[in-house]
Amino acid sequence: MAKADALQGSMDLLVLKILSRRPGLHGYAIMSAIQDISGEVLRVEEGSLYPALHRMEEAGWIRAEWITKGTGRRARLYELTAAGKKQLGMEESRWQAVTLAVNRVLREA
């Protein structure tokens, strides 16, 4: 099955999009959401999820907050920042442009 990494650079886009719809998810929930919505087609490699989240946090696109869940375990919840929204817009239009171009090649080649 295609992994998310195969679609280069799409991890950021997917995470940002998910967080823009449902703010306040922890890492596992973000991963599950991507898998569920894509109908199990896209799988996030768990190993690269957290470095990516931390990188985006560092870039200021998302921010994180610790909350204590009912089980007493703490969880780190992520949400989009204003800069993240802007970044999402850019990533989306870039994605559109790329897929359009790919489609055109497939049609006309």
Added chain:
Amino acid sequence: MSLWTRMANVFRGERVNREIDEELEAHVAEAIANGREPSEARRALGSALRHREKSRDVRLVAWLESLRADAVFGWRQLNKTKVTSLAAILSLALAIGACTSAFRLIDAILLRPLPVANPERLYDLARRGIGPEGKPQNFDGWAYPDFQLMRAAAGDQAELIAVSYVEPVDLTYKSDEEIERAYLQYVSGWMFPALGLRPALGRVFTENDDLKPGGHPYAVLSHDYWSHRFGQDPKVIGRTFRMGNDLYEIVGVAEESFTGTSPGTMVDIFVPTMMHPGATRKDWTWHRTLAVVKPEAAFEPLRQKLEATSRAFEEERAKGFLGMRQEDIDSFLNQKLVLEPAATGVSDLQTETRRPLAVLGVLVGLVLLIACANVANLMTAQASARAREMAVRVSIGGGRWRLVQLVLVQSAWLAFLAAALGSVFAWWSGPFVVSMINPPDDPARLVLPADWRVLGFGLAVALGVTLLFGLAPALRASGVNPVSALKGGEDPHSKRRLMHALIAVQVAFCFLVLFVAGLFVTTFQRLSHQSVGFSADRVLVLDTTAKAPQPVEFWEQVAEHLRSVQGVETVALTDSPLLGGSSWNNFISVNGAPTNGVLSYMRAASPGWLDTMKIQLIDGRDFLPGDTHPGAALVNETFAKTYFDGVDPVGKTFELSMDEGKRLGYEIVGYVKDVRYRNLREPILPQLYVPFRSVDEKGVTRKRGAGVLLVRTSGSNPLATAGILRQEVPRARPEFRVSRIRTQMEINMSHTVRERLLATLALFFAIVALMLAAVGLYGVLHYSVLQRRREIGIRMAVGARAGGVARLVTWDVFAMVLVGAFAGVGLGMLSVRYVESLFYQVKATDLQMLAIPALSILVGTFLAALRPVMQAVRIDPASILRAE
């Protein structure tokens, strides 16, 4: 996350780690709650360690973090081997300290620009040509009328400034009983505006303060003098002092940073050039000429214009040079005028110390390299002991670069600790060395600030040293092959090869330092033990002045009075002591023939001078009270050789040819042994001594305002009588004052100051270099014995004898020592050419000069090898083989 948080996170590393772990744990818990296998979930997430590293890199400034970790680790490593670390730090500190203090000296004397506006546009005018002795010479003294013409010729291309040679003068602020000594410089009034100098108090001179000869009795004090003499009293403006017959008024204080234009002398008092007695004299060269060249000026045309102006002036003056050979006049006129960059000022100290300081710089540099090689060997040995650790680090994913960094950081610890210690050493030793160069009566006063230049140099040395001794071991450590290292089977010889090469380098440098030190020590010995032709023991030199010029009879009365003082053996009068720095010469004409172009050097002496100085009379007699100058003369052996073919000249006559064709006649009444006149190195000069009593054309005795009383005392410490003599002089005649008392011994010794300094420091560095090299050698031998224990054990088990084992351990190291020593001889022969001028009666090719360093190194090597060889021989094969 801001950069600041990331940097702060470096020092909260543990918390960051915990948070990352906790988030990952939460992830796994979530996965298990969703029904996944715990082990599968963990595997899917991957190595926690790698996550941590990756995420941490994002969350904090990674390099800073790793640097911090390495620094902590490096510090622990150093602490683990306290003794070796300490030895490394101390030897490096000594070397870095010596380097820094050499730099401070070199910087203060030769490199630091003057604190004036645009120092890079400052030039010193000098004339370059062939001197009367046939040697090339460079002279930057000028006569003032010549200077005025050149200044006018330079026009708006350059501003010319006259600055006199700084001289100590006697002056009084209140009564004549309190004569003080101060360093005075005559400067052009417009120097201050031209160099952009402002007053700290009152005003500084301008063009208007320097117009009429003798018409501007004003003085500007230096800030330093104002501080130490007047405690920065603002009321100093308007005070007066008397110097000679002139009363000067203090009008201002110069800005603090400006201490004159000659590094090595700090001016106390500036007065306008027009106050100099030679301001109108065409034949008196008493000042330097500095030029501030305008940025738009065309350099070569300016130089030519100045040269043409000066040449025209001298041609006019040369018309009066009668009795001088035409070729001498021509070579005088044909001198080339040069503009030498003077951004760092101009001083005799610079010319005198340029070479010695360069030599010292090289010597300390070599010592530093030897110390570096030692530390590099130490690090290599340690690195090989840590080969397993490095291998483990590589196998669990430590990047090679991180390993390089790890070892380099440890080196940096060593270097910076050593630099810190070294700077303490430099802070102390810089002024100490300056005090050693200084003749006590005319001290070089240097500004030795410890500012950013010195700090920058120290840091650069520390960094350079880190790379120098740390890089090779670091690269080697990072190049470790985990598989073979963990098996314990890395090529055992690879490390030793590097160490052996370093040994050869060390020995070569050590040989060079020892060799040069030997040459300097021998030079100093030969120079200070040679005969000067007179006896300086127990002789006091009393510089004496009178308020106004006094008849010679009064001078003789003073001398006579001193003869009756207890503890005084003999007293004589002269114009200046032998070797005292002042010289006076003339061309000689025998039987009316033109001069042969050799200058004869003169001294005025009273009857009894020969006896007081213990100069041997070969034939004839000493001066008698009635002898006059011109009239009677004493001459030395070289004089007789130069003008009378070495025949005893007593009874013969000669003439001195003076300016404007005048001739003075003399009869030689005495013939004396050669003595040193000007310095200890040059060949003995032809000398002639004339009576202290000098008469003018009409035969009237001239009065004298200044002279020197030479007193030979009977006590072993001549200075014990100095106080009494100082009081007795005005008691004999109230017009006279003693302005300064020196011993003749001190004057003689001032001529070997440079040699003594070079010899002492070179010897010191030679000992340090030898010690460092021996320690290095010991370290390498010790290490190689440790490393080859197994091999030695096996060899002994199969019957090798002690001698064979000793040879095995030492042979390749001794070979390296030999290679190094030969390289050292080569280096020595090559480099000695550049310092030959500093040697005296000693040649680099003297066998003895080569034998001493060779022997020292041999002994050093032997001592260093003793213990490791004993260790090797004592190895018990049984226990070694059992342990393996």
